[in-house]
Each structure stands twice: as structure tokens, then as C-alpha cells.
Amino acid sequence: MYEAGDLSRFAGRFMREWFRPRYELAEFFRQCFIIGYKSFPLVALTGFIMGLVLTMQLRPSLIRYGVESQLPAMVGIAIVREIGPVITALIFAGKIGSSIGAELGSMKVTEQIDAMEVSGTNPFKYLVVTRVAAATLMLPVLVMLGDAISLYGAYLGVNIRGNTSFHLFFTQVINNLAYGDVLPAFIKSFFFGFAVGIIGCYKGYYSQKGTEGVGRSANAAVVIASVMVFVIDLLAVQITDLLGLN
Amino acid sequence: MRTHVHTGTAEPPADPREVVLQVRHLYKSFGANQVLSDFNFTLYRGENVVVLGKSGSGKSVLIKCIIGLMKPDSGAIHLLGKEVTTLNHDELDKLRARVGFLFQSNALYDSMTVRQNLLFPLRRTWMKQEHYNEDEMVRQALKDVGLEHTMEMMPAELSGGMRKRIALARTLIMRPEIILYDEPTTGLDPITGREIVDLIVAIQKKYRASSVIISHDMTCVRLASDRVVMLIDGKCYAEGTYDELQRSDDPKVKQFFE
Ligand SMILES: Nc1ncnc2c1ncn2[C@@H]1O[C@H](COP(=O)(O)OP(=O)(O)O)[C@@H](O)[C@H]1O
Ligand SMILES: [Mg+2]
Numbered sequence: 001m002y003e004a005g006d007l008s009r010f011a012g013r014f015m016r017e018w019f020r021p022r023y024e025l026a027e028f029f030r031q032c033f034i035i036g037y038k039s040f041p042l043v044a045l046t047g048f049i050m051g052l053v054l055t056m057q058l059r060p061s062l063i064r065y066g067v068e069s070q071l072p073a074m075v076g077i078a079i080v081r082e083i084g085p086v087i088t089a090l091i092f093a094g095k096i097g098s099s100i101g102a103e104l105g106s107m108k109v110t111e112q113i114d115a116m117e118v119s120g121t122n123p124f125k126y127l128v129v130t131r132v133a134a135a136t137l138m139l140p141v142l143v144m145l146g147d148a149i150s151l152y153g154a155y156l157g158v159n160i161r162g163n164t165s166f167h168l169f170f171t172q173v174i175n176n177l178a179y180g181d182v183l184p185a186f187i188k189s190f191f192f193g194f195a196v197g198i199i200g201c202y203k204g205y206y207s208q209k210g211t212e213g214v215g216r217s218a219n220a221a222v223v224i225a226s227v228m229v230f231v232i233d234l235l236a237v238q239i240t241d242l243l244g245l246n
Numbered sequence: 247m248r249t250h251v252h253t254g255t256a257e258p259p260a261d262p263r264e265v266v267l268q269v270r271h272l273y274k275s276f277g278a279n280q281v282l283s284d285f286n287f288t289l290y291r292g293e294n295v296v297v298l299g300k301s302g303s304g305k306s307v308l309i310k311c312i313i314g315l316m317k318p319d320s321g322a323i324h325l326l327g328k329e330v331t332t333l334n335h336d337e338l339d340k341l342r343a344r345v346g347f348l349f350q351s352n353a354l355y356d357s358m359t360v361r362q363n364l365l366f367p368l369r370r371t372w373m374k375q376e377h378y379n380e381d382e383m384v385r386q387a388l389k390d391v392g393l394e395h396t397m398e399m400m401p402a403e404l405s406g407g408m409r410k411r412i413a414l415a416r417t418l419i420m421r422p423e424i425i426l427y428d429e430p431t432t433g434l435d436p437i438t439g440r441e442i443v444d445l446i447v448a449i450q451k452k453y454r455a456s457s458v459i460i461s462h463d464m465t466c467v468r469l470a471s472d473r474v475v476m477l478i479d480g481k482c483y484a485e486g487t488y489d490e491l492q493r494s495d496d497p498k499v500k501q502f503f504e
Binding site: 107120121 | 367
């Protein structure tokens with residue numbers, strides 16, 4: 001609880017510094033590249049497996065109700081609305097949350113953050129703003145890529161028993177996706193990315209002295225960010241419900 | 247009293263006792279832990295002062311207050327004509343450009359090459375970029391510490407003594423008037439530590455910088471100090487040259503020389 005206040009003050013500081021020059025663009029683009037590049041293989045692998053497995057798991061139920069032909073539509077909706085964003089965000093929290101937490105944590109304990117301060121570079125801008133912004137921007141991109149790969153996995157899953165052309169599969173998926181399926185999922189991905197970035201940075205930036213402090217920061221960053229992903233997911237579904245976007 | 251101006255330089259003979267740093271009535275505590283209580287200290291231009299104190303006595307806290315990384319609870323820090331405790335962020339940055347700080351852990355940026363590390367302090371936006379030649383400055387700074395061949399290496403590839411030298415080069419690139427050293431020999435073997443001390447003395451001669459050296463390494467104190475200030479119980483407990491303090495009868499002072 002006590003920490004929630006500190007974390008929101010940290011987020012508030014991010015908002016303030018984000019708009020003020022100087023803009024560390026080079027570092028921002030470098031972080032976008034690193035963050036995207038680091039997590040893409042894992043996102044692709046897990047997305048592919050989820051799509052494939054989900055399809056194989058759903059098929060028996062759909063056969064029981066005699067709606068096997070709806071398989072692509074069902075899987076598509078499940079992936080785009082929920083599975084894709086949440087699984088990608090969790091992987092992202094594990095991979096990026098921990099690496100940001102550990103990196104800033106070790107910079108903190110080896111006085112690199114203080115060194116930036118005395119070297120005339122605002123470490124909050126250079127380290128925190130760039131990483132949080134990069135995480136916020138890259139997660140939606142990863143979610144889209146993850147969704148696409150996941151759907152490809154689903155397509156292979158459909159074709160294990162059955163024979164649906166690639167074209168037909170995707171036509172079916174896309175025809176059954178409404179605006180209300182895609183847009184909220186896309187928007188919540190930004191919040192997932194922001195949560196992972198800000199929590200990783202917060203934990204690292206205020207890391208305790210010593211090497212075990214760095215480990216604890218990285219660990220706490222992953223745990224808290226993962227829980228936050230579910231909390232945001234819960235809020236998102238309530239909000240879309242209220243707005244009638246479902 | 248020893249002379250405080252190094253002879254043989256072409257500089258005009260400035261006031262030999264020009265004050266560059268004055269710390270007055272400095273108090274700093276963390277909760278119930280009173281670290282500094284009424285610490286007073288003066289540094290003159292061209293002088294090397296060693297602040298001697300046990301581990302945990304507040305030496306790092308003291309120099310972090312001097313450079314504005316920590317705010318003291320009360321007291322005044324007059325640095326190069328400015329009052330550190332009242333400066334805004336931009337003024338503080340301009341002042342910091344004239345002061346070098348060598349961190350105990352070196353604080354080299356792990357993700358950057360030696361060259362990028364050295365150029366980092368030059369990112370200051372208010373500095374006119376066109377007036378200097380980056381390559382030349384990096385080469386000169388590395389030459390001063392005898393490590394020209396490491397320019398494209400990563401900090402992880404360097405030994406402890408080399409990292410210390412690179413960290414020193416990174417402060418030298420700004421041509422500081424004052425250099426603050428936080429335990430420059432701690433964590434190094436005695437031979438490497440001795441090399442670093444020799445380097446500090448050589449640098450000080452070459453650039454006529456004033457320095458505050460924090461240490462509890464008596465070799466470093468003996469070789470590098472013009473004057474020694476003893477930080478005990480948060481105060482400047484005793485002050486004098488190495489030889490003067492060595493002859494002291496005070497048990498708290500003697501304990502360091504045993
Ligand atoms: N940021 C901090 N928060 C709380 N206590 C601190 C902090 N920095 C230093 N201290 C305390 O101040 C005292 C002096 O620390 P320090 O100046 O690092 O000692 P040293 O003389 O070894 O450099 C220690 O008791 C330390 O626990
Ligand atoms: Mg210290």
C-alpha cells in the first residue's frame with residue numbers, strides 16, 4: 001500500500017518529464033529495438049503454441065455441439081480479445097520487466113545513476129522515460145505480431161484434422177472479428193506495456209544496496225508487473241462493458 | 247605550515263590561499279543515525295586534502311553533499327564561489343562541470359565502450375559542441391592515465407585498476423578545477439593501489455587541480471596528502487599534515503597510524 005503511493009508518484013514524475021525537453025531520442029529508439037528484439041522470439045514461440053493448442057482443445061467441444069465449422073471464428077476471437085494480449089504481456093513482464101529491473105538496479109548500486117546526474121544528464125529522462133516509453137510502444141506491436149503468429153498456429157491446428165485453405169481460414173477469422181474485439185484489446189496492450197515498463201524502472205531505480213538487492217528488484221518487478229497485467233485486464237473488461245463496446 | 251602552491255608552473259601566482267571549497271556547520275542524519283554533526287572544512291586552490299575516517303563514518307555522505315547528490319539537513323557548502331545547497335538544477339549542473347567526481351565503484355557505464363563513457367559528460371546541452379575535437383579530447387584523457395589502447399573496449403574487459411583509471415580519465419576530460427575522490431584505492435591490491443596514488447599525484451601536478459581524497463588507506467594518505475582532515479563522530483576531529491598527525495598523542499588519532 002505504502003509502495004503504491006510511491007509508484008504512482010514515480011509514474012507522475014514520468015508524465016511530467018516525458019513532455020519536457022531534452023528528448024533522449026537516440027536512447028529511446030535503441031531501447032525500442034532492444035526491447036522488441038529481446039522479446040520477439042519468446043512471444044512468437046508462445047503465441048504459436050497457444051494458437052495450436054487452443055484450437056486442438058476447442059475442437060472436441062465444438063464437434064459435440066455440431067458447430068465445428070465455427071472453429072476459426074471462435075479461436076480468432078479468443079486470441080485477439082484475450083489470449084494474445086495477456087500471454088504476450090506476461091511474457092513481456094517476465095522478459096523485459098526483469099531485465100529493466102536488474103539493469104537499473106545494478107546501475108543504481110554501482111553508482112552509475114549518480115554518475116549520470118553529476119555528468120549533467122538527467123538519469124530519470126535518460127533511463128526511465130526512454131524505457132517506459134519504449135515498453136509502452138513496443139508491447140502493442142508485439143501483441144499484433146503475436147496474434148498473427150498465434151492465428152497461424154491455429155490455422156495449422158485446424159488443418160490437423162480437416163482441410164481448410166489458408167485463405168478460407170483467415171476470411172472466416174476476420175469476418176467474425178468486430179471492431180469491439182480488436183480496439184479494446186489494442187488499447188489495453190499500451191497499458192500493459194506501460195505497467196511493465198514503469199514497474200521495472202521503479203523497482204530498479206530504488207533498488208537496495210548490494211547484489212541481492214538487484215536480484216530482489218528484478219524478481220519483484222516481474223511479480224508485480226504480472227499481477228498488474230491481470231488487474232488492468234479486469235479493469236479493461238469492466239470499462240469496455242460500461243462503454244458498450246462488447 | 248607547508249607551501250600550497252606547486253612551483254614550476256607558468257600560471258600567474260594567484261593568491262596562494264584562495265579558498266575553493268568551504269564546508270561550514272554541516273549536519274546530515276538518516277533517521278536516528280546522525281552521520282555528520284557540525285563538520286567544518288576548507289580546501290585551498292592547488293591543495294590535496296585527504297579526509298580520513300573509518301568505514302561508515304560518513305565520508306561518502308560528505309562528498310555527496312559537496313557535489314549536490316545529497317541534501318544536508320543544515321549547513322553551508324561554498325564551492326567555487328557558489329552555495330551548493332541553494333542552487334537550482336541548471337546552476338548546479340554548470341558548477342558540476344567544473345568539479346570531477348571519482349566514485350568508489352568507478353560507476354563506468356557497462357553498456358558503453360570506454361570512448362562513449364568518456365564522451366558522456368560532454369553531452370551537456372549548454373556546452374558548445376563545435377569548439378572541441380572529441381577524438382583529441384578522448385585520446386588526451388586516456389593518455390593521461392596511460393590507457394590509450396582501451397578506447398574501443400567495454401568496461402567488463404578491463405581489470406580493476408584499469409577501470410579506476412578510465413573513471414579518472416572520464417573526470418579529467420572536463421578539465422575539472424576540483425576533483426573529489428571516493429576511496430580511490432579501496433578494493434585494489436597494494437601495488438595497483440600505489441599506482442593509482444602516483445597517478446593522482448601526477449594528475450594534480452599536471453593540471454593544478456585541487457582535490458579532496460577520501461580514504462582510510464594510510465599509504466594513500468601519506469603519499470597524496472598536503473593536509474589530512476580526520477572525520478570522527480561526524481566532526482572534523484583533527485587536522486594537520488601527515489607527519490603532524492602521526493606524532494599526535496590523541497588515542498583516536500593514533501589508532502589510524504598503528
Ligand atoms: N542513502 C542512505 N540512506 C540511509 N543511510 C545512509 C545512506 N547513505 C549512507 N547512510 C549511512 O550513513 C553512514 C555513513 O555512510 P558512508 O558515508 O557511506 O560511509 P563511508 O565513510 O564508509 O563512506 C552509514 O551508517 C550509512 O549506513
Ligand atoms: Mg564510502
